[in-house]
Amino acid sequence: MKILVVANQKGGVGKTTTTLNLAASLAATGRKILLLDIDSQANLTTGLGGKKAYEETTITDVLLDDASLESLIQRKPDFNFDVIPGSPDLISAELEMARVPDPTSILKGKLNLLAHKYDYCLIDSPPSLGMLSVSALRAADKIIIPLQCEHFSIEGLAAMQRTIIEINEATSSNLKIDGILRTMFDQEKERAREISEKLEQSLSQQVFSTIIPRCDLLAEAPSEGKPIMYIDPDAKGTLAYFALAGEVIMKFEDK
């Protein structure tokens, strides 16, 4: 199982939208896919028509106690993938995690127990660099950073790069940014084109050639609880996420 973590401290750059629609596209190729929502907003969960987890056992119990990820799996047969829902109690989880030894190593261990069941696990993370995001990054096989071609977003990239270096030094890992994804891209905006070209020049190896265009249906799809491909198979957003799935397979499966 390859663990793909979609992360960026910068808010509103398309992390949830990317996790959800890339997963749907990968599942459409017949790959076995698990989605994991570790954001207390639980947008990935509600964007698929689910309810935020308020039950007895949630993802927080997996991070803090002996609960298993397997017990939280919800099947989404319509979309050919499974989801482990997020929960508002993730807000307080970070504070409690500070009390256990090496808290940010726990998620990776629990995910390993599911390795035989799935081809990919995609993790949607919160807009922060706290213990939840670090837990996801430490579990990652591949790291995908969505960003907009705007000033604050590009600044956020430097913060992500610094954080990954710090994690590698502290835990002797070898994490790197595997894919930078340009989202909500508007070809008409000169500033966005300039920033996009600079990214290609300076980080050509890491930047996905697939660019996700601004597409209103991507913002509307969550209100219907479905990935965009199940609403309009020919929408710009659908085709862009199919292309991304293709590129992810080519790049991450060494085809």
Add this chain to the structure above:
Amino acid sequence: MKILVVANQKGGVGKTTTTLNLAASLAATGRKILLLDIDSQANLTTGLGGKKAYEETTITDVLLDDASLESLIQRKPDFNFDVIPGSPDLISAELEMARVPDPTSILKGKLNLLAHKYDYCLIDSPPSLGMLSVSALRAADKIIIPLQCEHFSIEGLAAMQRTIIEINEATSSNLKIDGILRTMFDQEKERAREISEKLEQSLSQQVFSTIIPRCDLLAEAPSEGKPIMYIDPDAKGTLAYFALAGEVIMKFEDK
């Protein structure tokens, strides 16, 4: 001094852009303005041409130790306001705050020491509901929630409302949402118009009549380190934030 807190757990809704440009507009009326950046991304700080605080003493030392806010004030004479910069070490501040008694009450106490110097203090908060955001909300005289007229953003509003109720119950306060600000609004999008109308119908008292349109210059201004009014005084974004300043003065100063 009135403390205006700009908050929303949802990322990328225009918190920083609103704090920065509303402050500039209020300052242009001759009011004495202080900006406080408690987001570890420190976009408010860098969006005004400043450097993220890495010095000896930062805002984290104010929240955790005896440092004063006054010692951190940076003057911005070009924009007629003062700024207390954000810092990347705010990331670890939340964990350390958990060790002191009633940590989220500290910011309000420290801000009170500056009350005689300013008419308004505007606080830009991170996209989360952790201790930093709760500290800001507990210090607030007025709470402004920027949001986009999109599905995930509206969901975020319910989370903010719940959080405010929880804070009121836990600390016997009487916080409420004073202003909901529609940002990056695109009149052409039918979905956005529908969501906007529903907001007006259900929360008419709280929704600002000023709507901030999508305006590319607002996204470009931070790369020049200036509020938009100092780049193009006639831009749609400039005029919208002037209108918002007027509405804030009318509504919050009981004119």
